[in-house]
Amino acid sequence: MGELKIELTRRSALFGAAGAAAAAGLAATGVAHAAAEKQGALFQPVSRYGVGDMELTTLLDGAVPVGDPQKTFGMNVDADTFGEASENNFIPADNFKAFFTPTVINTGNELVLFDTGVGEGGRPARGNMRAALESAGYTPDQVDIVVLTHMHPDHIGGLMEGGAPAFPNARYVTGQAEFDFWSGMDPEANGVTQLMAKNVTPLADNMTFLGDGDSVVPGITAMQAFGHTPGHMTYMIESGGQQLLLAADLANHYVWSLGYPDWEVRFDMDKEAAALTRRRVLNMLASEKIPFVGYHMPFPAVGFVETDGDGFKYVAESYQLSL
Numbered sequence: 001m002g003e004l005k006i007e008l009t010r011r012s013a014l015f016g017a018a019g020a021a022a023a024a025g026l027a028a029t030g031v032a033h034a035a036a037e038k039q040g041a042l043f044q045p046v047s048r049y050g051v052g053d054m055e056l057t058t059l060l061d062g063a064v065p066v067g068d069p070q071k072t073f074g075m076n077v078d079a080d081t082f083g084e085a086s087e088n089n090f091i092p093a094d095n096f097k098a099f100f101t102p103t104v105i106n107t108g109n110e111l112v113l114f115d116t117g118v119g120e121g122g123r124p125a126r127g128n129m130r131a132a133l134e135s136a137g138y139t140p141d142q143v144d145i146v147v148l149t150h151m152h153p154d155h156i157g158g159l160m161e162g163g164a165p166a167f168p169n170a171r172y173v174t175g176q177a178e179f180d181f182w183s184g185m186d187p188e189a190n191g192v193t194q195l196m197a198k199n200v201t202p203l204a205d206n207m208t209f210l211g212d213g214d215s216v217v218p219g220i221t222a223m224q225a226f227g228h229t230p231g232h233m234t235y236m237i238e239s240g241g242q243q244l245l246l247a248a249d250l251a252n253h254y255v256w257s258l259g260y261p262d263w264e265v266r267f268d269m270d271k272e273a274a275a276l277t278r279r280r281v282l283n284m285l286a287s288e289k290i291p292f293v294g295y296h297m298p299f300p301a302v303g304f305v306e307t308d309g310d311g312f313k314y315v316a317e318s319y320q321l322s323l
């Protein structure tokens, strides 16, 4: 499968207007016209939902085909087991698509962005979050708060743009344990600490550090989900009697991580803790029927969880959050 082509809303709107004008012209003249040209895959990089009185928009930063999935998922099972699970769920075992999906929430009082994508270094295949934000009707200077779920590069990469803060009016929020872990290391230790030194440390004076149960703003509560990284946080959104969990990297594939929570994932730093956390939180989502946004779920990345044997199944949102 070829690389996904991302069309922006504004451009799509123009195409739509041109198409309508052409159709009107044809109706008026009755003149025959050439067959429409193929346009390639079309994919809206934004999708908006309601959670109580809040508006939630998922923003596609990128979608990238990746070969050899077992280098990342199901590292502790044999190839036959992996192949069978994949086939049973209608996906190939030799290729997958990795999605990157920051979320922006308009609470009515603040515009809160959760994670920032891979940033300018990842373009053109990734790093489209700013374009998606614009497509969603927001400008970077409208963002009041940027929440970082954890410090992996695909989440903090978009904090800076051309060497300056990408969201010039924002304050920042992240987990205390996450910040302490990475900032306690030599800045040159690895790719994460290097990017953190460049993108996060310069903003630390304007950063609030949260623990389990602390609030970003009323209705947005931090919930620890350690394992993927030592201080990885999820955020529970509550408004008007509705709930939704921003699950970040709790589970990174809709089949291989939900169906088989104990399958080891390369990017889970503490694989045992990550698996335990995954089971605990997925159980909670399934039993309470709470929808979630998963940063690496198939775009638009909003779904529900149901129990399925010893694991879980991803149920993509249909219209529940747009009624």
Ligand SMILES: [Zn+2]
Pocket (backbone or CB within 6 Å): 152, 154, 155, 249, 295, 296
């Ligand atoms: Zn990630």
